[in-house]
Amino acid sequence: MKILLCSVAFAALLFFACSKPSGPDDNTGTGSETGNVALTGKLYHLNGLPAKNARVQFITVDHNPSGLGKVRTIADTVTTDTNGNYSVDSLLPGEYNIFGDLGSELAYVDSIIVSDSDTVVPPDTLKAPGSLAGTIELEPGDDRRTLFVILFGTTTSLHLTDSLGRFALSNMAEGPYSVRILTTLDTYEPKDTSLVIRAGLADTAISPIRLRYKGIPIPKNLQIQYDTLKQIVTLTWNRPTTGAPVSGYNIYRKNQDSSLVLLKPDWQDTVFSDSTAIQDQTYEYRLAALDTQNTEGVKTAAVSVKIVSAFSLSDSLILSIRAFDMVNMGGAFILLDTNKTLSIYDTSLKQITSAKPLPLNSSTPLYLKEGPSQTFYCLSDSPQVIYQLNQNGDTLKTWKIDSVYVNDFAYYNDSLYLSYHSFNDRYYNHIGKNIGKFAITDSVADIIPIDSATGGYYKGIAVDQENIYLAVDDYSSGYGIEILNKTTRNVQHVILDGVVGGQILHYRLVISQGKIYLLYYRNYLYSMNEWTAEKVFILEPAGTILTSMEFSKEREMLSIQIDADGTLYCLTNDQKILKYSKR
Structure with a gap:
């Protein structure tokens, strides 16, 4: 004009x-x-x-x-x-x-x-x-x-x-x-x-x-909404009723460290969703209408949003000793520390039982998993033994694992499911993606193979009625989850970040209220020459990523658990339990 x-x-x-x-x-x-x-x-x-x-x-x-x-x-x-x-x-x-x-x-x-x-x-x-x-x-x-x-x-x-x-x-x-x-x-x-x-x-x-007005109209009533769970920004606006005919819209975005860039050209609708924003960044959005000659009109005023996690830190507890793992037992958290003693905390992070020693002999404890009827399982290393224990720390049953090396395990419907590889391939020889199971009624760990493939490791594992969920450590295709349907044996691979290189040190898969929670920590990215932060991904059973939350690069997460109201609890390597409430 x-x-x-x-x-x-x-x-x-x-x-x-x-x-x-x-x-x-x-x-x-x-x-x-x-x-x-x-x-x-x-x-x-x-x-x-x-x-x-x-x-x-x-x-x-x-x-x-x-x-x-x-x-x-x-x-x-x-x-x-x-x-x-x-x-x-x-x-x-x-x-x-x-x-x-x-x-x-x-x-x-x-x-x-x-x-x-x-x-x-x-x-x-x-x-x-x-x-x-x-x-x-x-x-x-x-x-x-x-x-x-x-x-x-x-x-x-x-x-x-x-x-x-x-x-x-x-x-x-x-x-x-x-x-x-x-x-x-x-x-x-x-x-x-x-x-x-x-x-x-x-x-x-x-x-x-x-x-x-006879010119190219400025879109009216530009609104912005942010879904903290899915971390999706949604823009809505009114279709112009005055001015020259509009054929589409150019959508622009800038963050606090960049200039305004064209995010989506010639968008046809009056609703637009952006899932590419990065956590803890503030973004501005503007849009401009296009006439039938593809001439751009005046841009709208900016609307802004800060991309925040679906969770916020609400409480923390400093432990007196480093813990290996924790497991949720119906609203209480059982912790296993480096002294091989058991402690129980409630959801307010208050200790409700004193430390009790576990009979793990010379084994080094690795992971805890929830079991049936107020029992839990502990996987120990050197040698690998799976213990079934009650809340008093009494051993109910043991299974010694001889022929394979177990990366992780899960309990579901009277069976223990294992992700494992052959004992000789324990370290960095990237073969041996194997899944097996055995019944907890068996006196020995008679592992029945379910599936095997080559290329990386199956590490974390979780099981529900229909699927087996497996965290994949694979140099060639990036890190993600494979979803194996129990009936059809079809496998769906979900890439989480698409970054290749490095090694996953820690990984946890937890199923809670129909959602899949995955914690992973990639210790080093060779291609980027830096240590990386840990993330928690939340997925639907079909593999759709709902949201992710990134932690500080200076903190190493060992385990995650989720209580009935969706609160997230993280066990850290620096002797803390961090409580994250849903926003």
Whole structure:
């Protein structure tokens, strides 16, 4: 859009925009010219007395008071006599507005037609003046100080100097006025309307006055919403109803460290979702409409959002000794520490039992898993043994693992499921993605193979009624989850971050309230030459990633558990339990 300066071109604009059908020639008559006719009338005060010595002006209805374009002057001015009568014989045939004033009293009669015969104007009454205030709206970003308000057939015109588009007509006689509103911006059409003044009242227009817009419209009502669980930003806006036809929208985004970039060109809908934003960053979004020639209009004002985790740290506990793992036992958390002793904490992180030693002999404890009927399982290393224990730390059953090396295990429906590889491939020989299970009623760990494949390790494992979920440590394809359907044996691979290289040190898969929680810690990225942060991913059973939460690079998470209300508990290597509540 361009603003036309007050120049010859500007004067021409107002002349054409403000011209009304011509009335009589605006030559002031003398009363003796051929064809002039007499016009008479009378003015009263509100108390019914004649208004003597009142000034009466006659102005053609198409008079332009702006002073630009074709100027039409006041046709004549007379004064009332002692009886309030006035007369004039200098008017040529045409249509006139008649204004009377006497001190603080005003009168206005509009559209009196003067013909070839004498004209008698109905009596009128002088009254207190009134005023009217209002607002004129343009598209966002357009300068409202380019607006003019012209009252034809009067001596009043306004050039708005208020950036909010506010105007005020004051000290006006009662009656309706023919008004034209226009701007020097070339993307609007002039608006003809009628404004009414009421005697003695200071009125304010209820609704703003809007000029018809011809340019590419600015989308209205841009709103932003953020789903903290799924970490998805959603933009919505209204489809324009004025201006040039819109063929699409360009969507822009910037964060605190970048310039504005085109995120999505030529978007067709009025709803847009962005799942590519990074946690703990603040983003601004703007959009601009495109016309049918793919020309972009003015961008909207920005809306902003900070990408936050679905959880916030609400409490923490410093442990007196480092713990290996913890398991959720119906609202209580069992911790196993490096002294091979057992402690129980409630969900408020208060210790409810003293430490109890476990009979693990010379084994090194690795992981704890929840079992049936208030029991839990402990996998120890060197040698590998799975213990079934109760909350008192009593051993109920043991299974020694001889032929394979177990990476992780899970309990489901009276069976223990294992992710393992051959004992000789324990360390970095990337073969041996194997799954097996055995019944907890067996006296020995008679592992029944379920599935095997090559390429990386199966590490963390979790099981529900339909699927087996496996955390995959694979250099070649990135880190993720494989979902194995128990019935069909179909495998779905879900890539979590798509980064190749490095090694996963810790991994936990937990199923809670129909959602899959995965904690992983990749210790080193060779390609990026840096230590990486840990993340918790939350997925639907079908593999859809709902959200993720990233932890500090300086903190090493060992285990996660989730209670009934979705609160997340993290066991750290620096002897802490961190409690994260849902936002």
